[in-house]
Amino acid sequence: MPRTMPSSISNRKVAKSAPPVKPAAFRSALLGWYDAHARVLPWRARGGKTADPYHVWLSEVMLQQTTVQAVIPYFGKFVDKWPRVQNLAAAQDDEVMHAWAGLGYYARARNLLKCARVVAETHSGVFPDTVDTLKSLPGIGDYTAAAVAAIAFNRVETVIDGNVDRVVSRWFAIETPLPDSKPEIRAQAKTLFEHKGSDRPGDFAQAMMDLGATICIPQNPRCDLCPVSKGCQGRAKGIAAELPRRKPKAAQPRRAGYVYWIENERGEILFETRPGRGLLGGMVGLPTSDWVGWPAGQRKWPEIDHKGGHISAMKIADDNSMKSDLKIRHTFTHFDLELRGVLAKVKTRSFKITDDQFWVPATEITALGLPTVFRKFTRLMDGT
C-alpha cells in the first residue's frame, strides 16, 4: 500500500482550494486500475482482441436500465440462438419477444429486431462504426451509439451512462441536482474522455463504467479502493456519497385490477398476445380488466367495472370465483399495480375467444415466456 497523508489533513487542504483536475493523471490511473481489475464479461474481448460489434451492441441494448447480473444469462441465450446479426434478423418476432421475456422494457426487444434487420439488409450485416450512423438505427440513442463506437471501434467518444454520471458528479463535486446538472456533467466528462492522447477510448469508457459499478457505487462508495480518489473533489469535500443529488420524484400512483384465470374443460388456460405497442407491448399475458387509478392513501379496494375491459366479451361462467388471497403486486416504472385473481371454468364450445387469445395446457405455461407481472400470478396458481 502506498503511504498516504492522514486524510483529515489532506482533505482539509484540498477543500479550501481544489486543485485543477489533470485529465492525463486521471486517465492513466484509471486505465492502470482497469488493466488489473476489469470485470470479466461474456461480451468483452479478451487478450487484446477487438470485441465483436454484434456482441457489444446486443449487450449494450440489454444493459440499458438493466444490471449486468440480469443481462448475463440473456446475452448467452441470444448469442447461442442467434450467433450473428443475420441470424437474429431472420428470427420470428415472437421468438425474440419470448427470449426477451423477463428482462423488461420490451420496446428494446422490438427495436433490437428492427435494428438487426436494418443492419443485415441495408448494411450487409456490418455494423456502422460512427456515432451518427449508429444513432439512426432503431433503439440506439446517445449512450448506446457512443458506447458501441468506443468499445467496438475504438473511437474517441464521451460515453455517459448512470455510472459515469455518478463518477463525474463526484470527481468534480457537481452539486446541482440531476437532471439539471446534465450539461455540466457532459462538459466535464468530455475533458476526461476526449483528452488529447486518448489512445484507448474503448477501455477508458468501460473503465469508467466498471469504476462506477464496483467502486464508485451509489451507497457507501469504496473510496479506499478507488484509483482516482486522490483528486476527487467530492471526496475532498466529504460529500461524495451524497452525489449525484437528484430532484425529488413524485410518489408512484397506484392502480388496481383483476387478472382472469380462465380454464376450459381440457384444463387449458386462456392467454392472449398483447397489442404491439404500449405497456408490455407484443408480449403474451393473461387477460385482465382495465387497471384503474387508486389514490395514494386510500385503503379501500377501488371499484372496478367487471363489465369493462375484457370481461364483458368473455361472459364468464356463473361459477366464477374471486379469491382475495390470489393477489399480486408489481411495480412498473410509473405506477404500482395490485391485481386480484378471478377464477372461472368455461366450456370451449360456448366461450368465444378473440383472435389474439389462445388456450395453453397448464404444463406449458412456463415455456410461454411471460413478463414478470404475469409470471408472479401463474406461480401463485401452480404453487411454485
Place this chain on the structure above:
DNA sequence: TGTCCACGTCT
C-alpha cells in the same frame, strides 16, 4: 416494508 438504482430511447 419502502426507496433507490436506473439517462436510455422513443414519442
Place this chain on the structure above:
DNA sequence: AAGACGTGGAC
C-alpha cells in the same frame, strides 16, 4: 420535451 416504459437486488 415531458412522460411512457420493467425488473430485481441492495439496503
